């Protein structure tokens with residue numbers, strides 16, 4: 001199979017098989033790239049010619065099948081890929097995208113049958129988002145088919161999923177306009193889903209509507225926003241009746257607000273939507289909403305959401321109904337309202353600094369070729385503050401010595417007559433006090449931790465005060481190196497330190513094999529495996545445990561038993577590594593970012609990853625909004641680890657499409 005005129009000069013052994021596999025095809029192309037983690041189905045390496053032909057990697061689709069599709073442009077790339085994977089029984093990470101796409105096709109047909117023409121491209125984009133359970137805002141001028149989209153989607157969801165929809169229209173006129181269309185569509189469908197309420201109805205019609213509302217004998221309710229203002233309790237009761245026995249945590253599954261600008265003329269309407277969609281059912285969500293509202297609507301107001309709050313919000317979004325709002329202008333007034341949309345429903349609407357990023361991202365290249373230590377980093381930070389003046393934030397990466405760095409920084413700054421205020425806490429009243437002092441001009445510089453949910457990182461809206469941010473070490477999260485027999489943990493950690501193993505390739509194969517089984521398990525089963533593996537290890541010891549698991553796996557031959565076996569085998573590798581006296585040396589040589597911590601328990605090794613989200617949030621505090629637009633903020637990273645610096649640079653490119661510039665290329669006086 002190997003053709004003569006191709007020669008490989010040094011290649012990663014993981015890439016070599018990909019290369020030889022596709023050699024026939026490679027000879028016909030001009031340029032070959034292999035993308036790390038590029039496979040849309042399994043995240044594995046994928047050669048460019050497969051991506052060009054909308055295919056998955058060699059592991060997901062064997063070459064003899066893939067080659068039939070090279071160079072052929074599919075009518076619908078997602079559906080074709082999903083079908084190929086499905087027929088090979090390899091549908092994994094791509095499953096959701098494929099199912100959404102299939103539903104979209106179904107919706108398009110449904111739409112065309114009723115309207116007489118298929119949805120146009122924007123309507124398909126909106127449909128895709130509803131079908132993937134996302135709330136969002138449609139910002140488009142009138143006349144592009146927003147209302148039609150909302151109504152047809154409601155009919156579709158009622159028919160296919162028995163969903164309950166509430167459509168809110170801005171005016172009686174619009175309501176009357178769409179009614180005849182709705183009647184026509186319902187006749188075609190042979191259904192009786194829609195009820196509406198209009199003040200122009202006769203007494204008899206009103207009585208009928210009232211009856212249907214009480215019995216819940218409807219799927220779609222259409223009213224004006226005026227009606228919602230006066231009848232929230234009745235509407236809730238009606239939707240409760242319509243969903244009786246289904247155990248939903250929400251009253252309304254899909255809410256479509258046509259013309260959100262007029263909907264929000266009554267601010268309480270947002271609360272009404274939150275209630276109907278089930279966003280305030282849990283006690284914790286109630287207190288989160290309280291917190292956000294208490295902060296009020298001023299640009300400088302601060303609010304605090306901690307990690308638990310975010311987890312609850314994200315969880316609630318999965319269970320609550322979908323909200324789609326449309327707006328012709330995209331200008332929603334009020335910081336608080338925009339904030340509620342962003343935090344609770346997860347989308348932005350209207351003009352806001354939030355979400356716009358305009359930052360010069362740099363790193364101090366003077367630190368690259370030298371051995372860094374705490375003093376050096378602190379001194380560099382102080383030098384930059386002296387150069388740049390007041391109005392800066394200093395973020396210290398979370399780690400074993402972050403508290404000491406914070407103390408040290410405030411001490412050294414005050415020695416130079418700069419009022420630097422350090423806070424070790426990540427949230428709570430101590431931080432609030434510090435921020436207030438900063439606002440009142442009692443402090444020039446705020447120093448805190450680069451923590452993902454910290455107040456300084458997330459809650460600070462002081463566009464006119466903050467000009468720059470300095471990061472002492474790269475924002476990071478750490479994971480403790482341990483022989484924990486959890487399939488996901490063991491895979492993650494071993495992959496990170498794979499370079500220290502002489503048999504790296506076999507190890508990665510094993511991790512991959514494990515992943516192909518874990519993917520079929522439910523979350524509670526995965527955790528169950530950790531419990532079972534732990535008890536096997538503690539009663540039998542690791543070697544005997546592996547024997548037992550091996551017997552069971554060959555007998556049952558199911559995903560669960562095989563996962564248990566592979567997890568134990570990987571745990572054994574972890575144990576070996578942890579027992580290795582030269583481990584620290586080896587990690588260093590292998591270029592793995594890590595940190596050694598000493599505490600009461602003894603010495604632990606923590607593997608580090610660059611936390612790009614926290615970096616983006618924190619550095620984003622520096623771009624400022626003025627009447628004329630936004631001006632550029634400056635961010636300087638003081639790196640203490642080359643690998644982490646490269647990692648964050650790479651992640652920045654993926655997420656916000658920017659790269660770090662060496663500070664020596666930048667003229668600080670010009671900024």
Ligand SMILES: [Zn+2]
Pocket residue numbers: 039040041042043044056057058059060061
């Ligand atoms: Zn793949």
